[in-house]
Amino acid sequence: MPLDRVKEAEGILRANDRGGYTVPAQGLYPFQWLWDSGFVALGWAVLDGDRAFAELETLFLGQWENGFLPHIVFHREDAGYFPGPEIWGSGRKPQTSGITQPPFLAPVLLHLARKFGEKGKAQARKLYPRLLALHRFLHLYRDPEGTGLVAVLHPWETGMDNSPAWDLPLKRVPRYPVPPEARRDTKHVPPEERPRLEDYERYLYLVSLFRSLNYDPASCYRESPFRVVDVGFNALLLFADEALVELAGLLGEDPSEPRGWWQRGLSALEALWDEEAGLYRSLDLFSGKRIPRATSAGFLPLLLPLPRSRAERLLTTFRSWAGEARYLFPSVLPSALYFEARRYWRGPVWAPVNWLLAWGLVRQGFHEEAARLKKDLLALVEGSGFREYYHPFTGEGLGGRGFSWTAALYLAWVQ
Ligand code: 2M8
DSSP, X not given: OOHHHHHHHHHHHHHHBOSSSBOSBTTTBOSEEHHHHHHHHHHHHHHOHHHXXXXXXXXXXXXXXXXXXXXXXXXXXXXXXXXXXXXXXXXXXXXXXXXXXXXTTHHHHHHXXXXXXXXHHHHHHHHHHHHHHHHHHHHHHSXXXXXXXXXXXXXXXXXXXXXXXXXXXXXXXXXXXXXXXXXXXXXXXXXXXXXXXXXXXXXHHHHHHHHHTTTOHHHHHHHOSOOEEOHHHHHHHHHHHHHHHHHHHHHTOOOHHHHHHHHHHHHXXXXXXETTTTEEOOEETTTTEEOXXXXXXXXXXXXXXXOHHHHHHHXXXXXXXXXXXXXXXXXXXXXXXXXXXXXXXXXXXXXXXHHHHHHHHHHTTOHHHHHHHHHHHHHHHHHHOSOSEEOTTTOOEESOSSOHHHHHHHHHHHO
């Protein structure tokens, strides 16, 4: 791996470091994002263990008293992002958003605790109760009927904002007028690489609704016109529940509560399996139906223990996708009508997805495909720099530049 790219990756993390937290990209995303911080901590772990733990500790400064962890913590003011803290009006200090993101944090803490020995365990002990409180919040308030799977109430909570999987459920959400000039993202990035205005109008309707409910979790769940069991979010939550069980073992804590969530969730996940399509699909809780869209999130259950036949079926689907793209892994099946090669979560290749899928493929023993995901991501970075996402046919870099999670995962992968 080219040494200058390693240096560049390190330079990006240092340039995006705001002292205890890392912004995803200068200008475009000037605050701390939940799941970005998880990936970024893996990169910091290569350079500086204390800084890796600090990333998570600073994120948890934004945790609410009920265990909820917001998807953005606004540690400092910056007018460069919309919607900013004044729109969210969470009334918290530090100011935060009022929705969450995939809780990809316990696997990171487990990795850090193992990597940094006694010191790592001492740090993990401080964060463990906070993580447990977050998971408890999610299993309680986002699964009030105890089905084993949790709901997301906003497309931003999935981390895959304008995924085609949300097109149909989002139709139930009214449009809230957003003057095009209010958006800041399209000033940093060409509009054809970002979500459409119509999507933003629905995103903002949900924000105004949750704000009017004072972010009360039970009311938000009840009132939200968008209520989806996202297969990606649930796979990552269950993977994180499993990591909590392992952390509990490492730290001498009682693992029974996370083990219960994990076991119940694993059997409930069966409802998301689509045998005919050979992949998992999200569930729209209003229609009660699985959402017929082929997205990369449907492969994330590879991170979980799966029966052999299921894992092999998923592998077959993976291979058929691989036959349709030059660079893996496209966020949407390229031959699908709703695929858009340059538009954000509707087609491009994303570093964290490659990294998570590779981890899952290794877990299932599919080393060759995991190696391909790594090879492709490294080739994209080496050819096009540390971008937010990449064109799956040409390898062109898209979206933000100097992107933290791409730099961090590159470091973690080449170390
Ligand atoms: C993107 O989402 C934010 C909203 O959270 C946005 O577009 O304004 C997504 O790619 C999300 O997954 C990511 O965490 C965030 C920061 O990188 O940007």
